Amino acid sequence: MYRFILRRAVSIVFVLFGVSVTTFGMVVFTPGDPAEIVLREQTAQNPSQEAIREFRAEHGLDDPIPVQYLDWMADVLRGDLGQSYYHDTPVTTMIIRRFGDTAELAVAAILVALVISIPAGVISAVHTGELPDHASQLGSLLGVSMPNFWLGYLLIVVFSLYLELFPVSGAGTVRELVLPAVTLGSGIAAIITRLLRSSMLDVLEAEYIGTARSKGLRERIVVYKHAFRNALIPVVTIVGLQFGYLLNGAVIVEIVFQRPGLGTLLIEAIFARDYPIVQGLVLVIAVLFVVSNLLVDVAYRYIDPRIRFDGGTR
Amino acid sequence: MTDDRPLLEVTDLQTHFETDEGTVHAVKGASFTVEQGEIVGIVGESGSGKSVTALSCIRLEEPGEIVSGSIRFRGTDVTTADERRLRRMRGQGMAMVFQDPTTTLNPVFRVSEQIAEALKVHEDPDSQRLLDYLHVPPFSDRSDWADKRRRAVDLMHEVGIPNPDERVDAYPHEFSGGMRQRAMLAIALAREPDLLIADEPTTALDVTIQAQLLERIRNLNQDLGMAVLLITHDLGVIAELCDRVIVLYDGEVMERGSVDRMLIDPRHPYTRGLLECLPQTTPRQSRLSSIDGEVPDQIGPGSGCPFAPRCEYAVEECRTGEMPRVRLEDGRDAKCCRPEVLDADPAEVE
Numbered sequence: 056m057y058r059f060i061l062r063r064a065v066s067i068v069f070v071l072f073g074v075s076v077t078t079f080g081m082v083v084f085t086p087g088d089p090a091e092i093v094l095r096e097q098t099a100q101n102p103s104q105e106a107i108r109e110f111r112a113e114h115g116l117d118d119p120i121p122v123q124y125l126d127w128m129a130d131v132l133r134g135d136l137g138q139s140y141y142h143d144t145p146v147t148t149m150i151i152r153r154f155g156d157t158a159e160l161a162v163a164a165i166l167v168a169l170v171i172s173i174p175a176g177v178i179s180a181v182h183t184g185e186l187p188d189h190a191s192q193l194g195s196l197l198g199v200s201m202p203n204f205w206l207g208y209l210l211i212v213v214f215s216l217y218l219e220l221f222p223v224s225g226a227g228t229v230r231e232l233v234l235p236a237v238t239l240g241s242g243i244a245a246i247i248t249r250l251l252r253s254s255m256l257d258v259l260e261a262e263y264i265g266t267a268r269s270k271g272l273r274e275r276i277v278v279y280k281h282a283f284r285n286a287l288i289p290v291v292t293i294v295g296l297q298f299g300y301l302l303n304g305a306v307i308v309e310i311v312f313q314r315p316g317l318g319t320l321l322i323e324a325i326f327a328r329d330y331p332i333v334q335g336l337v338l339v340i341a342v343l344f345v346v347s348n349l350l351v352d353v354a355y356r357y358i359d360p361r362i363r364f365d366g367g368t369r
Numbered sequence: 370m371t372d373d374r375p376l377l378e379v380t381d382l383q384t385h386f387e388t389d390e391g392t393v394h395a396v397k398g399a400s401f402t403v404e405q406g407e408i409v410g411i412v413g414e415s416g417s418g419k420s421v422t423a424l425s426c427i428r429l430e431e432p433g434e435i436v437s438g439s440i441r442f443r444g445t446d447v448t449t450a451d452e453r454r455l456r457r458m459r460g461q462g463m464a465m466v467f468q469d470p471t472t473t474l475n476p477v478f479r480v481s482e483q484i485a486e487a488l489k490v491h492e493d494p495d496s497q498r499l500l501d502y503l504h505v506p507p508f509s510d511r512s513d514w515a516d517k518r519r520r521a522v523d524l525m526h527e528v529g530i531p532n533p534d535e536r537v538d539a540y541p542h543e544f545s546g547g548m549r550q551r552a553m554l555a556i557a558l559a560r561e562p563d564l565l566i567a568d569e570p571t572t573a574l575d576v577t578i579q580a581q582l583l584e585r586i587r588n589l590n591q592d593l594g595m596a597v598l599l600i601t602h603d604l605g606v607i608a609e610l611c612d613r614v615i616v617l618y619d620g621e622v623m624e625r626g627s628v629d630r631m632l633i634d635p636r637h638p639y640t641r642g643l644l645e646c647l648p649q650t651t652p653r654q655s656r657l658s659s660i661d662g663e664v665p666d667q668i669g670p671g672s673g674c675p676f677a678p679r680c681e682y683a684v685e686e687c688r689t690g691e692m693p694r695v696r697l698e699d700g701r702d703a704k705c706c707r708p709e710v711l712d713a714d715p716a717e718v719e
Contacts, residue, residue: 261472262467262469262472262473263473263474263475263476265429265467265473266467266473266474266553266556267475269429269459269464269465270459270460270487270490270556270560271455271456271457271458271459271460271461271490271491271494271560272456272486272490272502273452273456273497273499274452275499276497276499276502279499279503280499280502281475281478284478285475285476285477288477358477360476360477360540360542361476361477361540361542
């Protein structure tokens with residue numbers, strides 16, 4: 056298992072190198088001189104050549120591109136993602152501050168998704184073609200096809216403005232977390248429900264299910280122990296990939312509910328052309344994505360004993 | 370339950386499957402009994418309905434449906450039993466071993482766990498709590514499960530799995546085919562069944578493993594007095610192991626009786642055909658014999674004798690009429706409308 060993680064870690068280094076080059080290049084090759092844009096923004100007038108030169112020198116924008124990259128990387132490796140063009144707070148600190156809010160939302164959304172999708176997927180498979188199945192199929196179709204921002208606004212209209220059950224926006228308390236988590240979680244729930252349903256249908260046909268029944272086990276144990284564990288295998292793989300969806304969705308949901316978080320930070324930074332923040336965030340999100348995929352791979356191997364950590368399968 | 374009643378009594382069993390092409394009549398009125406402690410074989414070609422008959426007995430015939438007839442096990446009709454009764458029957462009376470051991474063990478649970486579960490069901494089929502079986506800490510008695518796992522190791526030993534102590538943590542994919550089938554046998558034995566249904570238990574195994582496993586089943590039958598209903602297409606296995614045999618063709622019992630008599634002196638043309646197909650009975654260098662034609666497709670109820678199209682003695686009556694059951698000597702009987710072909714007394718036609 057350690058060898059497996061080590062091997063994965065080595066490949067992760069290469070992935071992250073690629074990501075860092077891309078993020079860095081994205082900023083370098085974006086048209087428009089950041090010095091000019093930022094200074095115009097700060098002073099509300101056309102900056103003088105003098106001021107631009109000074110800004111470029113201060114932020115190292117005149118060095119050759121490879122040197123700029125190496126400088127940036129050297130700082131990144133020390134945990135310093137640079138300095139925002141506008142704020143005095145270091146980028147690393149800004150990201151850490153906002154990270155908690157996004158993590159809270161992501162975890163809550165995954166919980167909502169699992170609480171909805173596990174029973175819905177299983178019940179749907181056990182009662183194929185019956186009313187609960189149709190209901191869950193319709194629900195997941197809606198969940199998949201409804202855009203996050205629209206669902207978010209609908210929930211605000213119904214639960215905040217009309218029923219006054221939850222606040223329109225904000226972060227920090229559980230009440231403020233409910234609507235964003237439901238908005239973000241429902242899309243994922245829809246995907247997991249559909250996957251789990253088809254996976255359960257496959258597994259319930261398997262002969263070992265017949266064996267489990269022939270032992271005299273209750274149907275509930277046959278379904279939730281013997282079938283469910285096997286049906287999880289393909290689902291876990293996809294859930295890991297959904298992590299990217301979660302981060303994308305978080306950006307939109309954070310804006311709709313005006314929550315602080317990595318998503319709002321990213322959008323603000325992009326509109327302000329605050330490149331150090333954009334670079335830092337993209338890198339952090341890439342790391343999160345890669346690490347979550349590694350965790351899924353490890354989990355996957357625990358659920359399915361046939362897959363071994365040394366890479367071989369039987 | 371009275372002692373003079375057979376352990377298992379199947380009467381006029383009919384099991385159907387609904388398919389897109391029509392209703393498949395997989396079992397058409399099969400009747401037979403299994404007495405306490407005896408080994409009964411059901412023999413037939415593929416598609417003769419023998420597996421469906423076996424599955425119907427333990428009520429795992431789905432997606433098929435038992436449309437008529439009765440199956441009485443220890444005096445209770447299992448065709449009308451509710452879930453609770455069936456759980457008790459499966460946990461404490463009737464166990465089944467299936468054909469392909471590579472697909473009948475759950476790949477994600479340890480073999481010892483799968484045996485331990487069977488022990489747990491056997492102990493108390495009525496109260497099975499999901500959280501207990503999922504080993505969720507406060508709801509699950511760890512020491513009880515540990516005890517069950519120890520007994521699972523003993524059972525693994527009993528069915529002849531080598532070094533069971535080292536295999537407590539083994540998963541099915543770490544077992545060979547023969548070991549998996551032994552594990553299936555251990556899962557069955559965990560419930561101390563009165564009747565073991567074995568559906569082609571050795572078909573997927575090597576010949577040497579086959580012999581060992583059959584020997585094991587015979588020992589269990591002798592030592593524990595466990596009755597066995599053995600489904601096979603192999604007359605050699607029948608001759609080796611069984612007391613009585615039932616010859617099934619197209620979902621109907623063609624002939625039944627004691628193995629000794631039937632293998633020496635088959636009466637029904639189908640039984641004769643089956644025996645003639647055995648390579649041992651064919652002289653060297655000559656073509657192996659076979660029964661011409663194919664097993665009918667079983668769609669629709671059919672009429673007359675199902676074997677008529679392939680039977681060399683068939684006359685017009687065979688294709689249309691109702692086939693009577695003809696009593697032969699030694700408690701045997703056969704289903705045929707031509708007593709003279711069976712070499713029987715016409716007066717014994719029912």
